[in-house]
Amino acid sequence: GAVVSQHPSWVICKSGTSVKIECRSLDFQATTMFWYRQFPKQSLMLMATSNEGSKATYEQGVEKDKFLINHASLTLSTLTVTSAHPEDSSFYICSAIFVGRQYFGPGTRLTVL
Amino acid sequence: QKEVEQNSGPLSVPEGAIASLNCTYSDRGSQSFFWYRQYSGKSPELIMFIYSNGDKEDGRFTAQLNKASQYVSLLIRDSQPSDSATYLCAVLQGAQKLVFGQGTRLTINP
Numbered sequence: 728g729a730v731v732s733q734h735p736s737w738v739i740c741k742s743g744t745s746v747k748i749e750c751r752s753l754d755f756q757a758t759t760m761f762w763y764r765q766f767p768k769q770s771l772m773l774m775a776t777s778n779e780g781s782k783a784t785y786e787q788g789v790e791k792d793k794f795l796i797n798h799a800s801l802t803l804s805t806l807t808v809t810s811a812h813p814e815d816s817s818f819y820i821c822s823a824i825f826v827g828r829q830y831f832g833p834g835t836r837l838t839v840l
Numbered sequence: 841q842k843e844v845e846q847n848s849g850p851l852s853v854p855e856g857a858i859a860s861l862n863c864t865y866s867d868r869g870s871q872s873f874f875w876y877r878q879y880s881g882k883s884p885e886l887i888m889f890i891y892s893n894g895d896k897e898d899g900r901f902t903a904q905l906n907k908a909s910q911y912v913s914l915l916i917r918d919s920q921p922s923d924s925a926t927y928l929c930a931v932l933q934g935a936q937k938l939v940f941g942q943g944t945r946l947t948i949n950p
Contacts, residue, residue, distance in 0.1 A: 759936060770928060770942045771884065820883045828874070829938055834883040 729825035730754050733832035740811055741840055748806045748835045750821030756801035757823035762794075765818040765834075777804040811839045843867065844931050846941035855950050859916040863929030863941055866910070872932035873905060873912045877925045878943065884928055888914060919948045 730753040740746050750760055758779045763771040775796055776784040783796035795807040808815055820834040845864050853859040861875075872891050876884035890896045890903040890912065902915040912931075916923055929941040 761936075761938075770940045773937065773939075776937070824936060828886060828889060830886065831876075831883040836881075 729823070729828075729830040731821065731823050731830050731832040733819075733821055733835050735835060736833060737836040737838075739838045739840065742812050743810055745807055745809045746811055746837060748808075748819055748821075748837075750804045750806070750823070750832050752802045752823045752825075755823075755825050757804075757825070758801060759824055760798060760804040761822045761829065762796065762804075762806050763820045763822065765820060771820065774806075779804075808837065811837070813839045815839050842941075843933070843939045844929055844941040846927075846929050846944045848942055849945040850947055851944055852947045852949060853919050855919060855921060855948055857919055859919045859923065859946055859948070861914040861916075861927050861929075861944050861946065863912045863914075864910055865912070865929075865931045867931065867933065868907075868910060870907075870910075870931045870933070873903070874930040874932070874938065875901075875903060875912075875914045876928040876930060876940075877923075878928055879925045916946075921948045921950050924948045 732751045734749045760777040762774045765771050773786050774789045777796045777798040779798045785791045798804040816839045818834050822829045822831045843866050875888040877887050878884045888903040890905045896903045900917045904913045924947050926943040926945045928943045930938040933939050
């Protein structure tokens with residue numbers, strides 16, 4: 728099966744700092760990865776589509792300057808939450824496509840104090 | 841109208857019974873449909889996908905698709921307490937983008 732990992736699994740930071748989250752496809756190459764955000768008791772909301780070697784495609788309403796995405800290799804995409812604020816506290820989940828199906832990483836819980 | 845709609849529940853089913861989860865979608869051109877299970881605090885796990893009208897069975901799970909009526913359902917037979925989770929219906933939009941419903945919270949009562 729396809730395994731997607733994320734690091735860190737949880738992070739607590741102070742307001743105004745930046746946080747980087749890594750997403751890796753462990754046993755396959757992923758030209759496209761996706762970043763989702765999930766608030767408590769809500770569904771997954773797609774934030775952006777990360778394309779290897781090119782700029783990410785952001786969903787409407789997602790600030791690209793605040794959520795920086797870098798997909799520098801076929802197995803790694805990173806999401807950096809810049810100048811994080813308490814309202815950015817959420818569960819961030821990445822996914823990658825393998826054989827036509829999306830597989831999710833374990834998620835990163837971000838808490839901004 | 842939301843693109844993908846599910847009853848948020850909670851849906852409570854006794855152990856051993858059949859749990860029935862439903863999902864409707866608005867884009868008549870959608871071709872691929874997925875069911876994910878999400879335990880509290882965890883990320884979604886793919887349990888079923890279906891592309892063709894009719895039923896698709898995998899162990900205790902059966903996915904049903906009716907494109908004319910624009911609904912997808914998931915049946916869980918012989919429900920177990922470990923099936924208690926939130927079930928997310930997702931529809932593929934375009935080539936790669938998944939659109940999720942709000943999820944149905946299922947509780948299996950021993």
